[in-house]
Amino acid sequence: GEDVEQSLFLSVREGDSSVINCTYTDSSSTYLYWYKQEPGAGLQLLTYIFSNMDMKQDQRLTVLLNKKDKHLSLRIADTQTGDSAIYFCAEIREGTGKLIFGQGTTLQVKP
Amino acid sequence: SAVISQKPSRDICQRGTSLTIQCQVDSQVTMMFWYRQQPGQSLTLIATANQGSEATYESGFVIDKFPISRPNLTFSTLTVSNMSPEDSSIYLCSVDEGDTQYFGPGTRLTVL
Numbered sequence: 024g025e026d027v028e029q030s031l032f033l034s035v036r037e038g039d040s041s042v043i044n045c046t047y048t049d050s051s052s053t054y055l056y057w058y059k060q061e062p063g064a065g066l067q068l069l070t071y072i073f074s075n076m077d078m079k080q081d082q083r084l085t086v087l088l089n090k091k092d093k094h095l096s097l098r099i100a101d102t103q104t105g106d107s108a109i110y111f112c113a114e115i116r117e118g119t120g121k122l123i124f125g126q127g128t129t130l131q132v133k134p
Numbered sequence: 135s136a137v138i139s140q141k142p143s144r145d146i147c148q149r150g151t152s153l154t155i156q157c158q159v160d161s162q163v164t165m166m167f168w169y170r171q172q173p174g175q176s177l178t179l180i181a182t183a184n185q186g187s188e189a190t191y192e193s194g195f196v197i198d199k200f201p202i203s204r205p206n207l208t209f210s211t212l213t214v215s216n217m218s219p220e221d222s223s224i225y226l227c228s229v230d231e232g233d234t235q236y237f238g239p240g241t242r243l244t245v246l
Contacts, residue, residue: 065226066177067237119182120235121167121179
């Protein structure tokens with residue numbers, strides 16, 4: 024199938040780490056992405072990882088990829104209230120440019 | 135990264151009318167995409183718009199309902215035709231740039 028699955032909601036306290044998980048189905052996916060959507064706004068590309076990598080770090084963001092289990096995670100260190108948003112993972116179908124999105128995880132950061 | 139703008143940013147329309155959404159990119163791109171995000175939902179690809187050829191539509195979307203133009207490498211339009219309240223969504227265009235895909239700010243459409 025074409026499903027990309029995410030948990031729908033995550034609540035953390037300011038300063039804690041957040042881990043948002045995603046599973047995908049297409050083993051031929053070449054890139055996997057994390058997008059952030061703030062209320063009333065469009066999609067902001069946060070980071071992405073090539074399928075032959077297992078980790079990528081970019082400042083407070085760490086992406087882990089387990090290709091065997093088709094599992095992707097996004098860790099946000101020292102989560103801030105400004106990180107409150109919906110986070111979408113997406114995979115790209117090889118040769119099509121077509122992005123398949125998960126349902127989105129709403130991250131709530133409590134002060 | 136590409137800078138993408140959309141017009142209008144939002145609109146409220148009457149049932150049965152049509153709305154054309156514009157997407158402008160600040161650089162030439164081969165592939166442009168149109169997505170729909172229904173309220174509280176994820177994004178679904180409507181069609182891929184390539185310059186010089188007809189758009190390629192995904193299952194569940196048809197050209198009569200969502201005609202697309204791609205007159206050059208920096209511009210595309212999506213028309214939502216004969217609108218009904220079920221068409222109320224955010225419509226986003228995106229462009230493929232290297233390994234990444236960037237999105238416009240979206241057009242928030244409400245159909246009464």
